[in-house]
Amino acid sequence: MTKGKAAVAKAWGQPFEIEEFDVPVPEPGGIMVRITQAGICGSDLHLWRGDNVFPRPLPPEGRVGGHEGTGVVAQLGAGISTDFNGTPIAEGDRVMHAAINPCNQCYRCLRGEQNWCVRGRATPPPEQFRMFSGTYAEYYYVPPGRPIFRVPDELPDEALGYVNCAMGTVTEGLSRAGCAEGDYVVIQGAGGLGLNATAMAKDMGAHRVIVLDRIPHRLALAEEFGADFTVNIDEFNTQDTRRDRIWELTDGRGANICVELVGRAELLLEGLEYLGNGGTFIEIGDIIAGDTVPFDPSTLVWGAKRIMGSIMYRPSLLPVMMEMMVKNRDRLPYDKIVSHTYPLEQINEALDVAEWQGKETAVSRAMITP
Numbered sequence: 001m002t003k004g005k006a007a008v009a010k011a012w013g014q015p016f017e018i019e020e021f022d023v024p025v026p027e028p029g030g031i032m033v034r035i036t037q038a039g040i041c042g043s044d045l046h047l048w049r050g051d052n053v054f055p056r057p058l059p060p061e062g063r064v065g066g067h068e069g070t071g072v073v074a075q076l077g078a079g080i081s082t083d084f085n086g087t088p089i090a091e092g093d094r095v096m097h098a099a100i101n102p103c104n105q106c107y108r109c110l111r112g113e114q115n116w117c118v119r120g121r122a123t124p125p126p127e128q129f130r131m132f133s134g135t136y137a138e139y140y141y142v143p144p145g146r147p148i149f150r151v152p153d154e155l156p157d158e159a160l161g162y163v164n165c166a167m168g169t170v171t172e173g174l175s176r177a178g179c180a181e182g183d184y185v186v187i188q189g190a191g192g193l194g195l196n197a198t199a200m201a202k203d204m205g206a207h208r209v210i211v212l213d214r215i216p217h218r219l220a221l222a223e224e225f226g227a228d229f230t231v232n233i234d235e236f237n238t239q240d241t242r243r244d245r246i247w248e249l250t251d252g253r254g255a256n257i258c259v260e261l262v263g264r265a266e267l268l269l270e271g272l273e274y275l276g277n278g279g280t281f282i283e284i285g286d287i288i289a290g291d292t293v294p295f296d297p298s299t300l301v302w303g304a305k306r307i308m309g310s311i312m313y314r315p316s317l318l319p320v321m322m323e324m325m326v327k328n329r330d331r332l333p334y335d336k337i338v339s340h341t342y343p344l345e346q347i348n349e350a351l352d353v354a355e356w357q358g359k360e361t362a363v364s365r366a367m368i369t370p
């Protein structure tokens with residue numbers, strides 16, 4: 001029987017342990033994927049640090065880490081020979097799976113809002129596949145009914161690892177916020193999320209995209225991804241100077257959209273100050289419960305601003321995003337988003353390098369290559 005290694009979290013805030021498991025045969029309609037790349041997302045760092053994000057206890061056998069990533073078809077279950085667009089898939093083909101686990105039966109799923117599914121997290125895969133539900137592993141199981149798409153041949157491997165979390169998540173947020181031609185968009189943070197958000201906002205027609213960060217290398221990358229202006233927060237080192245700079249760069253109109261991709265609660269208050277009347281603040285980065293700021297609701301009324309949260313993405317966006325990447329492949333350096341790669345055995349070193357809390361990191365995206 002084929003065996004596959006996986007990085008298992010046994011307790012919150014503890015290093016991952018590499019274990020080996022027998023790889024089961026997929027159910028009818030299911031697909032076993034051989035993972036080729038698995039991204040380190042901010043939420044994986046929360047699990048590793050032990051932050052108050054996923055309050056449920058871990059099962060006794062532990063949980064395989066990672067949710068972002070991609071791979072090739074290792075084995076198709078009976079009755080499945082195409083992806084969700086009807087494109088034929090065979091063993092060895094590159095595929096992109098939805099990194100969410102919608103039930104496809106609840107009110108939200110039936111409305112096409114699978115990323116808002118109320119039951120997805122409560123429906124674990126059958127017992128034999130439990131240790132194949134994280135991407136920090138050689139094998140990953142895509143159960144029947146989970147959307148999966150063949151990767152266009154034009155896309156290089158180096159551009160695929162972050163599509164089904166980082167790119168999907170920011171695309172969903174911008175799309176739900178109604179990002180459109182003529183918009184001024186401000187992006188807080190130029191990591192893997194921010195670089196993708198920059199490219200996507202421009203593709204949606206944004207008139208001007210302005211990116212804030214403190215690391216010159218990441219700001220330079222943001223420009224390569226289409227940022228019209230960047231603001232180094234060490235240069236504009238107070239909230240007032242940053243607000244004035246943003247209003248200057250938005251021609252005195254304020255931003256239509258501000259996206260928080262750093263994960264600091266105080267950036268909500270700062271981001272609201274960047275918005276012009278009718279503007280939308282999108283909270284994506286701050287997923288830690290208990291991180292609070294004092295907030296004056298009247299600031300929403302005077303200016304008709306809105307705050308929205310966004311999480312993951314509708315799976316229908318996956319092929320759309322990959323087509324967008326194909327269209328822009330000669331113009332945007334998608335292979336540069338991944339700044340560091342590590343073998344599976346070095347998962348804990350990789351997390352340590354990607355860690356940004358309490359220090360600076362030049363990492364835009366770290367990738368595990370099992």
Ligand SMILES: [Zn+2]
Nearest residue numbers: 041043068165
């Ligand atoms: Zn993620």
Ligand SMILES: [Zn+2]
Nearest residue numbers: 103106109117
């Ligand atoms: Zn559902």
